[in-house]
Amino acid sequence: MRLINRYPDRPSRLLLVILPFALVLFAYFMGSAERLTDNPNDKLLPSAVQMADAVKRLAFTADVRSGDYLLWQDTASSLRRLAIGLGISALAGLCLGIAAGTLPLFGAPLSPLLTVLSMVPPLAILPILFIVFGLGELSKVMLIVIGITPCLARDLEQRAREIPVELLIKAQTLGASTWTLMLRVVLPQLLPRLLISLRLMLGSAWLFLIAAEAIASTDGLGYRIFLVRRYLAMDVILPYVVWITLLAWLMDWGLKCLTRRAFPWYEGAKA
Amino acid sequence: MSFIKVNNVWQQYADQVVLERLNLSVAEGEFCTLVGASGCGKSTFLRLLLGQERASRGQILLDGEPLAGEPDASRGVVFQRYSVFPHLTVLNNVALGLELPRSPLLGRLFGSAKRQAREEAAHLLNKVGLGHALDKYPAQLSGGMQQRLAIAQALIMKPRVLLLDEPFGALDPGIRKDMHALLLELWRETRLTVFMVTHDLSEGFSLGTRLLVFDKVRLDPHAPGAYGARITYDIPLNSDRRTARAAVDALPAELAGALRIA
Numbered sequence: 001m002r003l004i005n006r007y008p009d010r011p012s013r014l015l016l017v018i019l020p021f022a023l024v025l026f027a028y029f030m031g032s033a034e035r036l037t038d039n040p041n042d043k044l045l046p047s048a049v050q051m052a053d054a055v056k057r058l059a060f061t062a063d064v065r066s067g068d069y070l071l072w073q074d075t076a077s078s079l080r081r082l083a084i085g086l087g088i089s090a091l092a093g094l095c096l097g098i099a100a101g102t103l104p105l106f107g108a109p110l111s112p113l114l115t116v117l118s119m120v121p122p123l124a125i126l127p128i129l130f131i132v133f134g135l136g137e138l139s140k141v142m143l144i145v146i147g148i149t150p151c152l153a154r155d156l157e158q159r160a161r162e163i164p165v166e167l168l169i170k171a172q173t174l175g176a177s178t179w180t181l182m183l184r185v186v187l188p189q190l191l192p193r194l195l196i197s198l199r200l201m202l203g204s205a206w207l208f209l210i211a212a213e214a215i216a217s218t219d220g221l222g223y224r225i226f227l228v229r230r231y232l233a234m235d236v237i238l239p240y241v242v243w244i245t246l247l248a249w250l251m252d253w254g255l256k257c258l259t260r261r262a263f264p265w266y267e268g269a270k271a
Numbered sequence: 272m273s274f275i276k277v278n279n280v281w282q283q284y285a286d287q288v289v290l291e292r293l294n295l296s297v298a299e300g301e302f303c304t305l306v307g308a309s310g311c312g313k314s315t316f317l318r319l320l321l322g323q324e325r326a327s328r329g330q331i332l333l334d335g336e337p338l339a340g341e342p343d344a345s346r347g348v349v350f351q352r353y354s355v356f357p358h359l360t361v362l363n364n365v366a367l368g369l370e371l372p373r374s375p376l377l378g379r380l381f382g383s384a385k386r387q388a389r390e391e392a393a394h395l396l397n398k399v400g401l402g403h404a405l406d407k408y409p410a411q412l413s414g415g416m417q418q419r420l421a422i423a424q425a426l427i428m429k430p431r432v433l434l435l436d437e438p439f440g441a442l443d444p445g446i447r448k449d450m451h452a453l454l455l456e457l458w459r460e461t462r463l464t465v466f467m468v469t470h471d472l473s474e475g476f477s478l479g480t481r482l483l484v485f486d487k488v489r490l491d492p493h494a495p496g497a498y499g500a501r502i503t504y505d506i507p508l509n510s511d512r513r514t515a516r517a518a519v520d521a522l523p524a525e526l527a528g529a530l531r532i533a
Contacts, residue, residue: 164353169323170421171356172342174368174428180378184367188358265358265408 046235054235058224070224071243078221079247081137082209085144086198089205092145093152094187094194100153101160102168102186103178111157118150123211130216140212147208148201152194159193160186192263199255206248274299274464275320275432280329282315283499289315291499293329295483299431300516302458302465304475307485311500313468316485317434320466321348333432344372347425351437354421355409361420362405365392368427392427399423399453415446419453426457435467439474447471451478459512480513482506 008016032045046054059071100110126143133139163186171185213222221244228236259266273296280293289312297303305313318324319331322342331338333345342348355364369388370380380388396402399419409417418438425433439447455478458465469475475482484504491497507513 166350166353167356169321169342170348170350170354170424171367171371173321173344173346173348173425173430175344175372176378177371177375180371180375184371184378185356189356263358265410267410 043232043234046238050235051239054233055239058236058239071240074219074221074224074240075243075247077217077219078209078213081140081213081220082144082205085141085209086148086202086205088141088145089149089152089201090194090198092149093156093197094190096149096153097156098160098182098186098190101157102182107157114150114153114157118154120150122147122208126212126215135216140209140217143208143212144205148204151201151204152197155197156190156194159190163189192259192266195255195259199252202248202252202255206244210244273297274301274334276332276335278329278332280319280326280331281499282312282319282324283327287496288499290319290326290501292501295502295505297464297481299464300462302478302480302512303467303483304479304481305466305468305483305485306470306472306475307500309470311485311487313485314436317436317466317468320432321346321434344428345430346432346434347428347430348434349418349421349425349436349438351440355417355424357409360406360408361396361401361412362389362392364409364420365396365424365427368392368424392423395423395427396420399457413446415442415450418442418450422454422457426461429461431462431464433463433465435465437468437470440470447474454478459516476508479508480516482508 028045029048032047035042035045036047055071059069062068063070096110096114099106100114101107122143125146126139129139129142129146133142167185168181171181176184209220210222210225213220214226217223221240225237225240275295275297277293277295280290281288282290293316305316307313315324319326320338322339325340339345348354356367359367366385366388369391370385371378373384373388374380379385393402393405396405399422401416401419401423404412404416409420412420421438439450442450451474454465457463467475467478482504483502484506485500486503487498487500488503489498
C-alpha cells in the first residue's frame with residue numbers, strides 16, 4: 001500500500017503524538033544526567049530536581065527582597081500587556097480591515113498603506129517606541145499593537161473582499177444602509193476570521209512582548225529570563241520557557257474553542 | 272400602461288458592446304423569462320434592472336420614474352448561489368429584511384418588535400415549506416431549500432419587482448419542478464412583476480407569461496465585441512394565466528384582494 005494511503009488508527013495516532021515529545025525529553029534528561037555525573041556543579045543542563053527546586057523558589061516562596069511570588073507576578077504582568085496589546089490590535093485591525101475591504105473609497109488609500117506598514121520590521125522601530133512612549137508599559141503594548149495590527153487588518157481586508165458580492169447586493173435589496181450592512185453582514189462574517197487571525201498572530205505577539213520586556217522592564221516573563229541569564233540560571237530559564245509555551249498553547253486552544261462555540265455556522269471553525 | 276419601460280438602452284464595457292438598442296415595455300404583474308446563449312447579456316440586463324450597473328446609454332423607467340442607480344428594497348433578487356447569509360439562521364435570514372429598514376442605527380430590533388418580525392418571517396417560511404427548519408443554518412440545508420429561503424427572504428420585503436438570475440440552475444430536475452410550482456403560486460398571490468433569467472428553454476416557456484429571447488443580430492467576425500445583443504423574439508405565453516391576471520386586475524381592489532388571498 002502506498003504511504004499516502006496509510007492512516008494511523010486511534011491508539012497508534014496517540015502513540016505518534018506522544019513519541020516526539022517523549023524523545024526530546026528523553027534526550028534532554030540523558031544529556032543532563034551525563035553532564036551532572038561528570039560535574040555536579042554543571043549549570044547548562046539542569047536536572048528535573050534542580051528545575052523543580054527553582055520553580056518552588058519562584059512560584060511558591062515569597063521573594064526575600066520584595067515579598068512577591070515572582071513567577072505569578074511575572075505572569076500577571078506579561079499577560080496583562082499581551083491582553084491589552086491583542087485587544088487593541090484586534091479592534092483596530094477589525095475596523096481598518098472592514099473599512100478597507102468593504103468601502104472602495106476607504107480601501108484605495110488604506111490598502112497600500114497597510115501593505116507598506118506591515119513590511120516595517122517592528123523590532124527595528126522598538127528604539128523609536130522607547131524614545132516616544134518612554135520606558136513604561138505603553139511602549140511595550142505599542143510594540144505588540146504596531147507589530148500585529150497591520151497584518152490583522154490586511155488579513156481581514158482580504159476576507160472582507162472574499163464575501164460574495166451577491167450577499168452585499170442582497171443586503172441592499174433588504175433595505176440595508178452602508179452602516180447596517182457592515183454591522184449585520186460584514187462584521188459577523190469576519191468575527192470568526194478575526195479569532196483565527198489572532199491565533200496565527202499569537203506567536204508574533206509573544207515575540208514582541210518578550211523582546212520589549214527583555215530590554216526595558218522590571219517584571220514580566222521575558223524580563224526574568226533575561227535577568228537570570230547573567231547567572232547562567234538554566235534551571236529558571238527552562239521552566240519559564242515551558243511555562244510561556246504552555247500559556248501560548250492554552251490561549252491558542254481557548255481561541256479555537258471560542259471560534260467553534262460562538263460561530264457554529266463557520267466551517268473554518270471546525271479546522 | 273407600462274410598469275417598466277426600457278428606452279433605447281445600451282450597455283458596453285470598454286469597447287465591448289453587450290446590449291444595444293434595447294426597447295421594452297412591461298406591464299405590472301407580468302412574468303418575463305429571459306433566455307439566450309451564454310454571454311448574450313441576459314444577466315447584464317438583469318443587473319441593470321437591479322441597479323447593480325448603470326446603462327451606458329438610454330434609461331429604464333420604473334412606474335414613470337428613472338430607476339434608482341443602486342439596489343434597494345423595491346427590487347428583490349435571487350441569485351443562483353450566495354443568496355442567503357451563512358451566519359444567520361433560516362428565521363433570522365428572513366427577519367433581517369424586516370429589521371434592517373426599521374432600525375437604521377443598529378440594524379436590529381428588540382423586544383416586541385423583534386418578536387413580531389420573527390412571527391411574520393416564520394409565517395412566510397411556513398408558506399414556502401421551511402417551517403420545520405427555522406433554527407438551522409443555510410449550510411445545513413439542501414440546495415433547493417436554500418433557494419426557497421432566498422425567495423422567502425426576497426418576498427418579505429414585498430418588492431414590486433422580483434429578479435431571478437438562474438435561480439434553479441444548480442438544482443436537480445425533481446426539486447426544480449417543486450420550485451416552479453412554488454414560484455407560480457407566489458406569483459399568483461402577489462402582484463409581483465418577475466424577470467427570470469434561465470438557460471432551460473422549457474422552464475422559460477412553461478413559467479413565463481412572456482418570453483424574451485436575447486441574441487446578437489449583427490456579428491463582425493473581426494471584432495466580436497463591436498455589436499451587442501438585442502431582444503430578437505418577444506413571445507406572449509400561457510395566455511390563460513395572463514388573462515386570469517388581467518381579469519383579477521380589472522376587478523375593484525377590495526374584491527381582487529380577497530380573490531388573491533383565496
